[in-house]
Amino acid sequence: MTRVLRAQVGTEADVIAGGHVFHAVVAAVVDAHGSSEVRFNLIAELDSAPALPVTLVMCIYKFDHMEWAIEKATELGVSSVAPVIARRTEKHLALAAEKRVERWRRIAHEAAQQSRRSDVPLIHDPMALAERVRAASSATRLVLAEQERSTTLRTALEESIAAAGSEMATLEIAIGPEGGWAPEEEALFDANGWRAVSLGPRILRAETAAIAALSVVASQLE
Numbered sequence: 001m002t003r004v005l006r007a008q009v010g011t012e013a014d015v016i017a018g019g020h021v022f023h024a025v026v027a028a029v030v031d032a033h034g035s036s037e038v039r040f041n042l043i044a045e046l047d048s049a050p051a052l053p054v055t056l057v058m059c060i061y062k063f064d065h066m067e068w069a070i071e072k073a074t075e076l077g078v079s080s081v082a083p084v085i086a087r088r089t090e091k092h093l094a095l096a097a098e099k100r101v102e103r104w105r106r107i108a109h110e111a112a113q114q115s116r117r118s119d120v121p122l123i124h125d126p127m128a129l130a131e132r133v134r135a136a137s138s139a140t141r142l143v144l145a146e147q148e149r150s151t152t153l154r155t156a157l158e159e160s161i162a163a164a165g166s167e168m169a170t171l172e173i174a175i176g177p178e179g180g181w182a183p184e185e186e187a188l189f190d191a192n193g194w195r196a197v198s199l200g201p202r203i204l205r206a207e208t209a210a211i212a213a214l215s216v217v218a219s220q221l222e
């Protein structure tokens with residue numbers, strides 16, 4: 001704050017504290033022992049938009065793409081991300097995922113601050129896809145599938161919102177790995193009440209599918 005942003009007494013800033021966003025003014029800058037401390041007066045709490053009630057169940061794929069997707073999903077308001085290991089997740093990525101999760105959490109944290117979110121999306125520990133697919137849930141559960149031709153994400157959402165009445169529909173949306181879903185995974189989704197939905201006739205990369213899906217959800221719920 002003091003070196004890069006040159007904060008001085010009177011500098012205005014938005015501050016996230018205790019899960020709330022405040023408009024604030026720097027009250028004091030204390031320099032001591034080579035480090036400085038900036039004290040704020042919190043002036044007024046700002047309205048911060050609640051997260052989209054969406055969990056992305058994201059098959060682990062190339063880490064640089066995955067990190068990008070987590071950052072963008074956070075900006076778009078995702079509530080949580082569940083990284084999962086699918087049949088076609090590359091083995092070395094599956095093995096390395098456990099050590100990556102802290103980095104993913106950091107990325108989500110920074111992206112949340114950047115986009116003035118008062119909350120930080122929860123990034124779950126990686127788990128096997130089947131475990132997540134079978135887990136009990138009251139959410140509407142949708143699986144993005146490029147082979148699906150009849151139901152679009154949009155129509156599935158409209159139906160789910162209509163069925164939920166005044167209650168806000170919560171959603172889980174699963175996105176496949178670069179190689180797509182294996183046939184037994186499609187059967188597993190089906191057997192556990194997940195509905196296959198399409199994002200249109202073109203095949204998207206997983207990270208593009210994540211961003212596109214969240215945009216469709218935001219346009220319906222916000």
Ligand code: SAH
Nearest residue numbers: 144145146175176179180198199203204209
């Ligand atoms: N098997 C594909 C690639 C999979 S794309 C291929 O032929 O190369 C990765 C994931 O993105 C898919 O598993 C799916 O979940 C999602 N996806 C990509 N395009 C989609 C579309 N048009 N509709 C719905 N989901 C899509």
